Amino acid sequence: MTRDESFDNLRPLHSLYYIVTLKNISRSWCALQCSMHQYLCRAILYNEDLFSCYLLNCYQNERLVDRGRIDGGWEFWIQNDACPTGWVPFQYHCYFLNKTTVPWSQAKVQCEYHGAYLLEIDSGEENTWAMETFLPLWNAADCSNWWDCCECWIGATDIEIEGMFTWTSHVNISFSNWYARQPDNLNMAHCVRICRNGFWDDTSCHRNNTFICEMVYF
Ligand SMILES: [Ca+2]
Numbered sequence: 001m002t003r004d005e006s007f008d009n010l011r012p013l014h015s016l017y018y019i020v021t022l023k024n025i026s027r028s029w030c031a032l033q034c035s036m037h038q039y040l041c042r043a044i045l046y047n048e049d050l051f052s053c054y055l056l057n058c059y060q061n062e063r064l065v066d067r068g069r070i071d072g073g074w075e076f077w078i079q080n081d082a083c084p085t086g087w088v089p090f091q092y093h094c095y096f097l098n099k100t101t102v103p104w105s106q107a108k109v110q111c112e113y114h115g116a117y118l119l120e121i122d123s124g125e126e127n128t129w130a131m132e133t134f135l136p137l138w139n140a141a142d143c144s145n146w147w148d149c150c151e152c153w154i155g156a157t158d159i160e161i162e163g164m165f166t167w168t169s170h171v172n173i174s175f176s177n178w179y180a181r182q183p184d185n186l187n188m189a190h191c192v193r194i195c196r197n198g199f200w201d202d203t204s205c206h207r208n209n210t211f212i213c214e215m216v217y218f
């Protein structure tokens with residue numbers, strides 16, 4: 001494991017990023033516990049004064065932590081074998097935000113080029129994590145129209161059967177997080193983008209947007 005001191009003493013905001021808390025153990029035992037949760041455990045927080053160990057399912061990042069609340073004594077260590085360089089792990093998958101803006105079908109092809117697929121969101125946890133990790137904060141001045149802050153493609157589409165949204169793997173969507181009054185199929189909206197606040201909007205596939213690719217651990 002590698003120490004990342006920039007996130008020492010900072011804890012994730014949400015309990016959904018914790019796998020388990022262990023008490024009265026050494027740091028090496030804590031690290032071992034993390035490798036025993038191989039794939040799911042991506043990092044640990046360890047406190048040498050308290051002999052306490054948190055196993056985390058993701059790396060820390062600026063949006064996941066509360067810099068207003070700093071507790072002393074915590075070391076942050078990451079598992080480094082998880083994902084290709086630049087890809088961010090969460091649970092059993094790796095994610096990458098591509099900031100170039102392209103139409104939906106091009107985004108899909110670019111993910112596939114890396115052995116990945118356009119982001120498929122299967123739970124509220126994944127939706128919240130992706131929003132907090134990749135999407136810029138909502139800035140009301142930039143977003144007088146809410147749809148101006150919906151800028152990132154995900155892998156959902158109803159291009160085959162109108163109103164029947166599937167992922168690019170053709171799996172039906174089980175979890176969804178539509179914006180109020182969406183999907184509306186306005187101007188033949190057959191592709192889905194995620195907004196800065198985590199809600200989804202269907203829009204024209206020809207628009208240019210950033211996109212998130214996802215892959216399983218290999
Ligand atoms: Ca549609």
Ligand SMILES: [Ca+2]
Nearest residue numbers: 184201202203
């Ligand atoms: Ca729409």
